[in-house]
Amino acid sequence: MNPMFARTEQRSLFGEILDWMLAPLLLLWPMSLGLTWIAAQAIANRPYDRDLAEVVRALARQAQIQASRDVGAADDARRVLEATAVALRRADDEDRIYFQVLGRRGELLAGVEELLVPLEGPADGAVVRFRDDQVGDEPVRVAWLWLAEPRQGDDSEALVQVAETLGKRSTLATEIIKGVILPQFVILPLAVVLVWFALSRGIRPLARLQARIRKRESTDLSPIPEGDVPDEVVPLVRSINDLLQRLDRTIATQRHFLADAAHQLKTPLAGLRTQAELAARDIDGGRADAATMKHSLRQIALSSQRAAHMVNQLLAMARAEDAGLDERRRSVDLAAVTRAVVRDFVPRSMERRIDLGYEGPEAGSGSTRLMAEPVLLSEMVRNLVDNALRYTPPGGTVTARIVPDPAGQAVVLEVEDSGPGIPPAEREAVFRPFYRALGTQVDGSGLGLAIVLEVAQRHDAEVTVTDARPRSGATTSMPGALFTVRFPRQAGAPTPGPKPQPQPAPVQP
Numbered sequence: 106m107n108p109m110f111a112r113t114e115q116r117s118l119f120g121e122i123l124d125w126m127l128a129p130l131l132l133l134w135p136m137s138l139g140l141t142w143i144a145a146q147a148i149a150n151r152p153y154d155r156d157l158a159e160v161v162r163a164l165a166r167q168a169q170i171q172a173s174r175d176v177g178a179a180d181d182a183r184r185v186l187e188a189t190a191v192a193l194r195r196a197d198d199e200d201r202i203y204f205q206v207l208g209r210r211g212e213l214l215a216g217v218e219e220l221l222v223p224l225e226g227p228a229d230g231a232v233v234r235f236r237d238d239q240v241g242d243e244p245v246r247v248a249w250l251w252l253a254e255p256r257q258g259d260d261s262e263a264l265v266q267v268a269e270t271l272g273k274r275s276t277l278a279t280e281i282i283k284g285v286i287l288p289q290f291v292i293l294p295l296a297v298v299l300v301w302f303a304l305s306r307g308i309r310p311l312a313r314l315q316a317r318i319r320k321r322e323s324t325d326l327s328p329i330p331e332g333d334v335p336d337e338v339v340p341l342v343r344s345i346n347d348l349l350q351r352l353d354r355t356i357a358t359q360r361h362f363l364a365d366a367a368h369q370l371k372t373p374l375a376g377l378r379t380q381a382e383l384a385a386r387d388i389d390g391g392r393a394d395a396a397t398m399k400h401s402l403r404q405i406a407l408s409s410q411r412a413a414h415m416v417n418q419l420l421a422m423a424r425a426e427d428a429g430l431d432e433r434r435r436s437v438d439l440a441a442v443t444r445a446v447v448r449d450f451v452p453r454s455m456e457r458r459i460d461l462g463y464e465g466p467e468a469g470s471g472s473t474r475l476m477a478e479p480v481l482l483s484e485m486v487r488n489l490v491d492n493a494l495r496y497t498p499p500g501g502t503v504t505a506r507i508v509p510d511p512a513g514q515a516v517v518l519e520v521e522d523s524g525p526g527i528p529p530a531e532r533e534a535v536f537r538p539f540y541r542a543l544g545t546q547v548d549g550s551g552l553g554l555a556i557v558l559e560v561a562q563r564h565d566a567e568v569t570v571t572d573a574r575p576r577s578g579a580t581t582s583m584p585g586a587l588f589t590v591r592f593p594r595q596a597g598a599p600t601p602g603p604k605p606q607p608q609p610a611p612v613q614p
Contacts, residue, residue, distance in 0.1 A: 118311075119304055122304055123301065130297075141282055141286060145277075145279075146274075149275075150274060158233040158248055160204075160248070160267050161233050161250050161267045162233065164265050164267065165231070165265045168215075168252065168265055199273055200270040203219070203240055203245065204268070205220040207265075207266075214263070220238070220266045223247075223249055223266075231251075231252060235247065235248050236249075245268040247267070248268075250266075252265060310335050311335075314342070326349045326356070328349060328350070374412060377412070380404040381405065434477060436476060437474065437475060437479050439473045439592070440473040441473075442483050442486055443463060444468055446487050446490055447461060447463045447505050450487075461503045463504070464504060464505075464507075465506045465508070472509060472516075473507050475592050478564075481560045481563065482560070482564075486505070486520075489505070489518075489588055490505055492520075492557075493520050493524070493586070496522060498523075503523075504519075505520050506519045513594070517589065517590070517591050519590075522585050524583060525584075526573070526576070526583065527586050535554050536555055536568070537555060539551035540555075557588075570587065573585030573586060
């Protein structure tokens with residue numbers, strides 16, 4: 106399948122907003138569980154750490170008392186410290202308590218040997234510190250305190266440590282987590298339901314807007330009211346209103362164009378019908394001589410020629426408005442196109458005794474190439490030359506030329522005639538379809554210059570019209586008209602080489 110026509114997956118705005126709202130919630134929920142566990146552990150440790158610190162301080166005071174007595178009473182000191190530790194233990198079947206008292210030389214005075222000496226050294230003041238450790242394979246919470254032994258004037262410090270298993274702490278932390286997490290299993294689904302309900306109400310104005318648009322008639326191009334539209338959707342509604350306004354103008358222009366086209370086609374078709382009826386009447390009345398029939402046939406041919414010209418102009422206008430122009434563009438030599446058009450109009454210029462010529466570089470010089478649609482480019486040049494020949498009186502001149510651009514940024518086409526010219530007040534109006542300058546008896550469809558402007562706009566070119574010669578006060582002066590089309594050099598167009606000087610090359614027999 107052509108990727109240009111591949112159908113993209115249609116997404117739901119409601120579902121996408123719901124995903125973006127619930128995805129962070131579902132992502133943060135496990136993080137909340139982890140943080141709750143850490144906080145529960147810290148909360149559960151606080152009361153038991155305070156109790157453990159009191160045990161350490163009481164045991165440290167007893168150790169200091171025993172250390173200040175006779176040095177030889179080590180066994181008595183051990184028994185006293187163990188009895189003190191047993192007395193400080195609370196009746197607790199869930200956790201076990203271990204204690205250790207080390208002398209200033211690291212000797213064990215009382216307690217168990219499994220407790221490791223902490224890496225942190227003594228601190229200023231009697232500060233109880235805590236750590237998590239293990240006794241065998243059992244995790245414990247340890248509180249320890251360094252204390253000075255005042256004997257013999259020595260400032261060395263002894264160590265008192267008390268460790269407690271984590272049963273009560275784990276139970277309390279679990280209870281805290283249950284108290285926090287279990288309500289979340291109710292709150293989270295409720296939050297999802299509330300979010301879904303809030304989104305449903307939030308996008309309800311979009312559903313109402315969609316219903317209003319669907320109920321519209323195909324001919325109703327009036328703006329969509331913005332009164333009950335959410336602020337976030339107002340720019341979209343304004344863009345749609347702008348599109349409707351432009352579409353309304355386009356349709357009105359097309360209706361006007363079709364009405365003018367029908368009116369313009371009516372004249373040659375009426376002429377055909379009239380001449381055919383006159384010829385039939387002459388035949389029925391016995392007046393069908395050769396001269397009369399020849400005149401009727403000549404008028405029929407002229408009317409059919411006008412109708413065919415009108416149809417061709419309408420088809421050219423439709424081609425110029427085709428949206429697929431960019432796909433048919435290629436490198437075209439404007440000089441070759443102009444010379445070919447001038448050559449085609451030579452018989453007509455000779456019939457009307459008009460000097461028709463071309464001035465500019467030779468075809469294939471490279472300086473006149475541009476990216477364009479060849480058929481439309483030729484149609485534009487033909488209409489410019491045809492318009493000049495129609496308004497130039499016998500004995501006049503028409504010149505099509507390619508003017509080199511000194512900056513090399515454009516290719517310039519000029520078509521100059523020696524006709525009556527176009528007054529400044531009418532120079533914009535002449536590009537409107539079916540417009541004809543007042544006071545002229547020139548036969549035409551009124552579409553030629555409209556096609557020129559449409560083709561130029563499709564190629565990002567600029568069209569201007571000026572007098573070919575300065576106007577004078579004399580009524581017999583003919584200022585002529587000079588049409589200039591400036592094509593910009595686009596990406597992909599060949600870079601021009603040295604610019605040859607334009608030389609007159611009139612196409613005359």
